[in-house]
Amino acid sequence: MRIQPQRFLLILSLLLSLWPSFSFTANLKFIDELGREVAIPYPPKRIVSLAPNITEILFSLGLDKEIVGVSIHCNFPEKAKSKARVGSYISLDFERTISLKPDLIIATGAGNTREMVERLEKLGFPTYVIFPKNFNNILKSIGHLGQVLGRDKEATGIIQGMKQRSQRVIELTKDLSRPKVFLQIGEAPIITVGNGSFADDLITLAGGENIAGKEKEMYPRWGMEEILKRSPEVILISSMNPRGDYQRVLREWSRWKMIPAVKNGRVHLIDSDLIDRPSPRIIEGLEEMARILHPERFMRQ
């Protein structure tokens, strides 16, 4: 097969454009939260985030122009909405990603797929994966990202603030009795949060007792009978579906007046972005939850 000069030049230039440029930044080796070794040009100047919590962390660390691409679900802060979109948790637009020429791609172990990360690696993009599993892990992840991005000071500040606020919540609820809580994240089928989910961790930190907290599944599917049996005192409805009609969901619950939570009017809506997203705002979710569970202790500012 004769190689035409034009085609050869085209392929060569394509290869060269994909080659990471070493000239101005040094490559540092980091170990991500899955134990993978990732070589990153330090400090990274073009970053793609594959999940909304990562985007929030990046903005909170003071980055903005360095963020060149985000996922379609990234909705906070406002500025994130004007960034280029590269795909969803499970489906990535690789062409768009390549065209953005990132130094670093950050993914989450709880959402993005392994295939996606491996493919990005094969394409030559350093991909750093975080995988926080509870509230304390979130603090650690913020610290790790601070290191990787050269924003250690900002990260420490955020972590300190979150620690203080969570300590305050724990102190204030320490001596109160724990109400039985049912957190609903799905309507049909009814899905709640079990051991290992962020929301479950928050319920415990906020001074409540998750009636599904001992279930081994992270997101158990229950029938109504089970909920009736366990008689929760507070029902939290997480607003996961942006098109959902939550007033109607509240009305549906009012049919079951034998549940203490319904009888006492303790059925509340809670923003799912605050309680199921491992980002700095999870502290707001914790405080909101504590306010709902122990209104007598927390006054609204």
Add this chain to the structure above:
Amino acid sequence: MRFITRKKVIIISILLTILLGLVILFSITVGSVKVGSLRSITILLQSILGLKGAETETERAIILSLRLPRALLAGLVGAGLSVSGAIFQALLRNPLADPYILGVSSGAAVGAIIAVLMGLSSLSIGLPLASFIGAFLTILIVFNFGRQNGKMHPNTLLLAGVIIGSFLSALIMFFISISQKEELHTIIFWLMGDFSFSNPQAVYMIFPYIFLGFIFLYLRARQLNLILSGEESALQMGVDVERLKLISYLLASLITAASVSVCGLIGFVGLIVPHSVRLIFGPDHRLLLPSAALIGASFLIASDTFARTLLAPTELPVGVITAAFGGPFFIYLLRTRKVVKTL
């Protein structure tokens, strides 16, 4: 069982109704929460008589607001799917026919999925309504294509149903690929067939279609028998074959549409119940239709009861149970008895 007398039909129907009653009682005493059998039955009897006993509000709610409506709904759907399955098998003269063969189910699925994507809850009446409309439109389209020169040919109808069903399946795949995580759950469970989030009020909505459809078809049972033994001979006997076929297809499709709209695509019931009943009681529709309805009702109630208790507190979709038990059971039936040749 060759000679069907009216007395035989009545006796068997009464026996099967008793069986159905027992299955309903069984279903309300069993669940993920332990309410004693005696207590459950007492609660039921007391509510019928208008009394109130010593049980707790929770127990009353579980028995009367959860288990009983669910059993009644499952029974109605089971009866509907079985009867329409029997009709399709007879008219299409195809042992593989089930209520979904003419694509009506795919139309129902598209209607339901659109409703879910628009944010309608499965607990509202909107979702079953949208599903029924989808099914109904599909019936119109398939029937339009299935008629040749004003006649209904089984093969043409089948082809039309399969083709339109495939197109609708493509639509379903498209909708699934663009839906969010939360919607996906609902959609997938609906496609498998599930009672756990059906609206108990839906019983009132679908009862007329299923009950009246059944009555109409039962009144024409003898004529359906004649069609089975040959359309020409039936014509000679004075049966308006084309009109009867049209009405029967229409009614069977409406029954299917009504059944599917409240709980999704439960598989196997419409296929194996008519066959099993035919193997036991014979192909005479005067006995087949009521028996299929009653046995289908019992079967689906029992399956749904297992579905919600096998892995309690997790509830399985009933479609999983009907597929898992239905298939092997049917193979067993085939091996121990001869498949009826009249199909």
